[in-house]
Amino acid sequence: MSNVKPNIKRQKRVCDICKVGKPVIKRPKTGQMVCKECFYFVFEEEIHQTIIQGNLFKENERVAIGASGGKDSTVLAYVMNLLNKRHNYHLDLVLLSIDEGITGYRDDSLETVKRNARQYNLPLKIVSYKELYGWSMDEIVKEAGNKNNCTFCGVLRRQALDRGAVMLGAKHILTGHNADDIAETVLMNILRGDVPRLQRCTFITTGNDSMIKRSKPFKYTYEKEIVMYAHYKKLDYFSTECIYAPNAFRGNARVFLKDLEKVRSTAIMDIIYSGESYENKSSNTLPSMKTCERCGYMSSNKICKACILLEGLNKGLPRYLIKKKTLINYNFLFI
Amino acid sequence: MDSNKKINCRSDSSSEDLPAEKKKKIINCLKCKAKPHNVNIRKNYPLCKECFLSFMQHKFRTNIGQAKKVKKGVNVLIALSGGNCSRALLDIFYKYHKGAENPKSGKIQRFKDIAVAYIDDSIITGESHVQKIKEIVTPYDIPLLIRPIEDIFSISLDDNNDNYKIITVKNKDGKKELEISQNTNIDNKTAMKELYESIPLLADKECLINNIRLVLLNYMAKISKYPVLCLGDSSTKVAIDVISNTCKGRGSSLPEDIASETELLKDVVIIKPGKTLLKEEFIQYNEYFDLDYIPEKQYNSSEIAKSIDLISAGFISDLQENFPSTVTTVVSTANKITVEEENYSSYHCSLCLCPIRKDSEKWLASNSITEVKDRTDYNYDHTEVYKNIPKYYQYLCFNCHILIDSINLQENQTVYLPYYVAEKINKYISASSS
Numbered sequence A: 001m002s003n004v005k006p007n008i009k010r011q012k013r014v015c016d017i018c019k020v021g022k023p024v025i026k027r028p029k030t031g032q033m034v035c036k037e038c039f040y041f042v043f044e045e046e047i048h049q050t051i052i053q054g055n056l057f058k059e060n061e062r063v064a065i066g067a068s069g070g071k072d073s074t075v076l077a078y079v080m081n082l083l084n085k086r087h088n089y090h091l092d093l094v095l096l097s098i099d100e101g102i103t104g105y106r107d108d109s110l111e112t113v114k115r116n117a118r119q120y121n122l123p124l125k126i127v128s129y130k131e132l133y134g135w136s137m138d139e140i141v142k143e144a145g146n147k148n149n150c151t152f153c154g155v156l157r158r159q160a161l162d163r164g165a166v167m168l169g170a171k172h173i174l175t176g177h178n179a180d181d182i183a184e185t186v187l188m189n190i191l192r193g194d195v196p197r198l199q200r201c202t203f204i205t206t207g208n209d210s211m212i213k214r215s216k217p218f219k220y221t222y223e224k225e226i227v228m229y230a231h232y233k234k235l236d237y238f239s240t241e242c243i244y245a246p247n248a249f250r251g252n253a254r255v256f257l258k259d260l261e262k263v264r265s266t267a268i269m270d271i272i273y274s275g276e277s278y279e280n281k282s283s284n285t286l287p288s289m290k291t292c293e294r295c296g297y298m299s300s301n302k303i304c305k306a307c308i309l310l311e312g313l314n315k316g317l318p319r320y321l322i323k324k325k326t327l328i329n330y331n332f333l334f335i
Numbered sequence B: 001m002d003s004n005k006k007i008n009c010r011s012d013s014s015s016e017d018l019p020a021e022k023k024k025k026i027i028n029c030l031k032c033k034a035k036p037h038n039v040n041i042r043k044n045y046p047l048c049k050e051c052f053l054s055f056m057q058h059k060f061r062t063n064i065g066q067a068k069k070v071k072k073g074v075n076v077l078i079a080l081s082g083g084n085c086s087r088a089l090l091d092i093f094y095k096y097h098k099g100a101e102n103p104k105s106g107k108i109q110r111f112k113d114i115a116v117a118y119i120d121d122s123i124i125t126g127e128s129h130v131q132k133i134k135e136i137v138t139p140y141d142i143p144l145l146i147r148p149i150e151d152i153f154s155i156s157l158d159d160n161n162d163n164y165k166i167i168t169v170k171n172k173d174g175k176k177e178l179e180i181s182q183n184t185n186i187d188n189k190t191a192m193k194e195l196y197e198s199i200p201l202l203a204d205k206e207c208l209i210n211n212i213r214l215v216l217l218n219y220m221a222k223i224s225k226y227p228v229l230c231l232g233d234s235s236t237k238v239a240i241d242v243i244s245n246t247c248k249g250r251g252s253s254l255p256e257d258i259a260s261e262t263e264l265l266k267d268v269v270i271i272k273p274g275k276t277l278l279k280e281e282f283i284q285y286n287e288y289f290d291l292d293y294i295p296e297k298q299y300n301s302s303e304i305a306k307s308i309d310l311i312s313a314g315f316i317s318d319l320q321e322n323f324p325s326t327v328t329t330v331v332s333t334a335n336k337i338t339v340e341e342e343n344y345s346s347y348h349c350s351l352c353l354c355p356i357r358k359d360s361e362k363w364l365a366s367n368s369i370t371e372v373k374d375r376t377d378y379n380y381d382h383t384e385v386y387k388n389i390p391k392y393y394q395y396l397c398f399n400c401h402i403l404i405d406s407i408n409l410q411e412n413q414t415v416y417l418p419y420y421v422a423e424k425i426n427k428y429i430s431a432s433s434s
Ligand SMILES: [Zn+2]
Pocket: A015, A016, A017, A018, A019, A020, A021, A034, A035, A036, A037, A038, A039
């Protein structure tokens, strides 16, 4: 805005951490201007701290990294591989990828995942909707229309990841959910009135030892920093968003978050802090895990969500859902 | 429940599915089924004028009736900002009170005396509404208590304390510090203005003003022997607060902040009997009775962009427009939130008087690395960063850390915090040393 003075200041500015390097990024979490080398250090080591403080792993555990080829999961695979060696976690890391069957989107991103597997020397397992459910996402959209497809896809992916992990002999899945995603989910759950999900969405790990656990090592990592990290490290990721756009409701929350961040860059952390206050331990362990009567897969209901959805699909989904005026019936499908 | 479906059911098909003739038909009042409807603020609940007014009174009465901590026959202090909601609520409360006083109605008088409290914040806004407030309250012929907001600097929340101390906020070696010292006869007006102006961001100014306004109102109720303080919050306001407080890191006290009934100061119960009514309903009420109120301040977009409260208000009102049950859903969600008591300190925040989460002091430091001694050493001790945590964090809740952190002092400048804050901190220090 103003002319000469700040310019001179900026030229002289050095990294707030090492006081030597040239600052390349202003960290939204701390407000510090840091150089590339310091950024790598704090980025990686904050994730390590999150892992240590969250007591995430057991030694020799086989851990599946949910890999989509996108920036979050690519950086996750890279950093997990790095930290596993650096801090001797002794983890047996594997990549697990879901092929939803979305032409043009998934084909290319799967190629990225395959390259990542070779680059990081990690085993890769790909499971497809088509082979698991008999339906590809393209076929589902064709049948069900363009509404709610994120919901359907979310439900199916969740179970597909679980099944893939079982195939791999892993009882722990890591996902690339970052701080921005979690903040957004806190808000969404408040707006949707989903109290149980609100009470557990900020947990770093959900599930327990008797089932498949899911953890979010990026819980306190900003999306912006993940992008910067991937950029500076020249990581090989697939940058196109899913062609099936998210619903408008989530879109609203996203715009709102961006406006908030302009007021205060720590807003995302502040929301996560608030979200942690709403946590309730009893909502982590789902009441009495059963097995689905139809597919034999673990479920909190008699019939699992995926089977309900597939039943709808097989019967002709659009009519099925619109007929039910109370969408409460499928509210639980939201992840 | 009902609310859940509305939000999800936002599917664009719902209105298309309605048969065309259904839309055109004149809709009668859902309650009396006799008269055509006049208002349909809740979209699925069309009412005629009479039924609408009795609906509002009924909601109000239910809320008053559900206040368990409120004893019969006590005095109530009604906080009035002069805005739409508190203005209408005063009228509803007054009529309820008069009705209850009427022996013919066969009811036991619920309250003894009612009065109105107004906080004059003209020192900050530069705009005085005192005259207008007097005009609003005079026709009711009940006492009106007015206090300027800067009075916060000279009140004591402790009954037997005459040892006036003050807190100075200053920079020492580049770090912010709070220092307790003997009161040097500060001028309340100057202190208030300087504190307010030392906070750069509107979002943080809002926090400060909300906090001290509430403390001052509670204080007024306490010293004037009103054991009940009635706030004029609508459900719309509560929903905005839920979002706004969540975004400001104030979630740790959400149950207190939005409770229908709560105690911030001993011996004063805060109630919100308008909490189940929408702001639009209060506006409609004022319109029906031709009641005068202080219009909402209009903000331009650059002002809105600096305020978490205003951004949240816009967010909620946009959603409410498209999904008319947004507000009720958010409020009922928040009502169900309970916090785990074991996670909280027995000591409350010195500034806002709300509970402090035990991990709040170290939370930010434990999730970030701001110092690196040697970039090649991965066996560093992360707990070292805890040494840099400001000392005042232990007396404050997470949200108030942000507030005090944001105070921006010029070189050698100092600002003061209200006396009651010093009182609370002193109590904390003596409790933790013994
Ligand atoms: Zn550096």
